[in-house]
Amino acid sequence: MGRICPRCGSERGPFIGPLCSRCFSEVYRVAELPEELELRYCRSCGAYKLLGEWVSGPGEEGEAVREYAILVLGQKAKPSVHLDEVSVRDAVTRYEGHGAYTVLVKVRGRRGDAEVEEERKVRVKVLAQLCPSCLKRKSGTGHQAVIQIRPLIGRLSEEYRREIEALLGTSEERLRSAVISLETLKEGIDVTVEDQSAARILANKIKGRFGGFVSESFKLKSIRGGERRGVLSISTRIVNAEPGSLLAYGSQRVLFAGIGRGRVILLDAYSGEVMERDLEEVSKYKFAEESPPGELMRLRYLGEGEGELLFQDEEGRVLEFSREAVRMISGRLRQGQNYMAYLLENALYLMGEGFEG
Numbered sequence: 001m002g003r004i005c006p007r008c009g010s011e012r013g014p015f016i017g018p019l020c021s022r023c024f025s026e027v028y029r030v031a032e033l034p035e036e037l038e039l040r041y042c043r044s045c046g047a048y049k050l051l052g053e054w055v056s057g058p059g060e061e062g063e064a065v066r067e068y069a070i071l072v073l074g075q076k077a078k079p080s081v082h083l084d085e086v087s088v089r090d091a092v093t094r095y096e097g098h099g100a101y102t103v104l105v106k107v108r109g110r111r112g113d114a115e116v117e118e119e120r121k122v123r124v125k126v127l128a129q130l131c132p133s134c135l136k137r138k139s140g141t142g143h144q145a146v147i148q149i150r151p152l153i154g155r156l157s158e159e160y161r162r163e164i165e166a167l168l169g170t171s172e173e174r175l176r177s178a179v180i181s182l183e184t185l186k187e188g189i190d191v192t193v194e195d196q197s198a199a200r201i202l203a204n205k206i207k208g209r210f211g212g213f214v215s216e217s218f219k220l221k222s223i224r225g226g227e228r229r230g231v232l233s234i235s236t237r238i239v240n241a242e243p244g245s246l247l248a249y250g251s252q253r254v255l256f257a258g259i260g261r262g263r264v265i266l267l268d269a270y271s272g273e274v275m276e277r278d279l280e281e282v283s284k285y286k287f288a289e290e291s292p293p294g295e296l297m298r299l300r301y302l303g304e305g306e307g308e309l310l311f312q313d314e315e316g317r318v319l320e321f322s323r324e325a326v327r328m329i330s331g332r333l334r335q336g337q338n339y340m341a342y343l344l345e346n347a348l349y350l351m352g353e354g355f356e357g
């Protein structure tokens with residue numbers, strides 16, 4: 001007695017679960033796979049990091065990506081429902097720019113004698129990093145720099161750390177290959193860079209992306225033939241708060257409003273007083289867990305009508321405020337722009353540069 005596929009009516013096997021194998025691969029995925037992988041790759045010798053260990057690679061970056069993808073996906077692939085096992089076979093890599101590759105893999109699943117196959121896309125981001133043996137060889141050139149990346153407030157979250165790593169890993173070749181090591185510490189990230197000009201460019205990129213403060217200091221080690229040798233230390237404090245983030249220091253509660261003229265602008269969440277603080281003072285603040293006493297909302301400034309300023313909230317409601325009730329804390333009021341707004345006792349405090357949205 002022949003079986004009939006309930007989806008296409010075919011009597012042709014093999015069947016997997018209730019469906020014919022062709023319908024199966026259309027309805028189910030053959031395997032659960034991660035959508036993105038990160039590859040730590042040493043551009044100096046071609047080694048890459050596999051499950052915590054540096055292993056020697058095939059010598060070409062795209063080949064290393066392919067090899068790595070097959071090994072890691074083969075290990076991480078979980079067979080989908082109704083299948084006994086899956087394997088990852090062939091892979092084709094395509095460079096997408098900015099240190100990222102798309103890898104097309106063939107995933108084959110099996111149940112009994114029946115086989116199904118599908119092609120899947122996985123993104124592999126290459127993070128250039130010197131392997132320990134190249135690191136040993138390269139250190140001591142006398143032109144090194146360290147970029148210390150620290151958050152403005154509290155701890156650097158995992159999200160920020162990943163974003164910083166991705167930013168460094170997707171810089172131009174010359175900058176990426178200058179990065180000797182990347183160390184995650186409790187207080188932030190230390191990036192050791194082979195040459196000082198590359199370090200300055202990278203530090204500026206970080207500042208450009210996150211905003212914040214950059215300062216330099218130089219530790220002289222020796223002078224050889226009139227050449228100053230030593231380690232340049234670039235300290236970057238990145239802005240890891242958004243307008244409206246509630247911060248705490250003792251019993252004080254303030255909203256982060258932005259940065260102006262090298263100072264951090266804060267708004268007292270209870271009194272509406274505007275305060276400017278320097279970096280050292282702000283480092284004492286932490287993110288507060290609770291909600292502020294006033295109401296935080298995103299508003300778009302529509303313009304002025306009959307002496308009132310008109311705003312629209314995210315639900316599309318129009319709110320009117322007298323000119324006196326509206327206080328611009330950071331940035332400028334521009335028609336059609338969005339702001340983080342804080343409503344406290346009939347006063348409306350606006351924060352942020354005004355972003356499109």
Ligand SMILES: [Zn+2]
Nearest residue numbers: 005008020023
């Ligand atoms: Zn079918």
Ligand SMILES: [Zn+2]
Nearest residue numbers: 042045131134
């Ligand atoms: Zn190496």
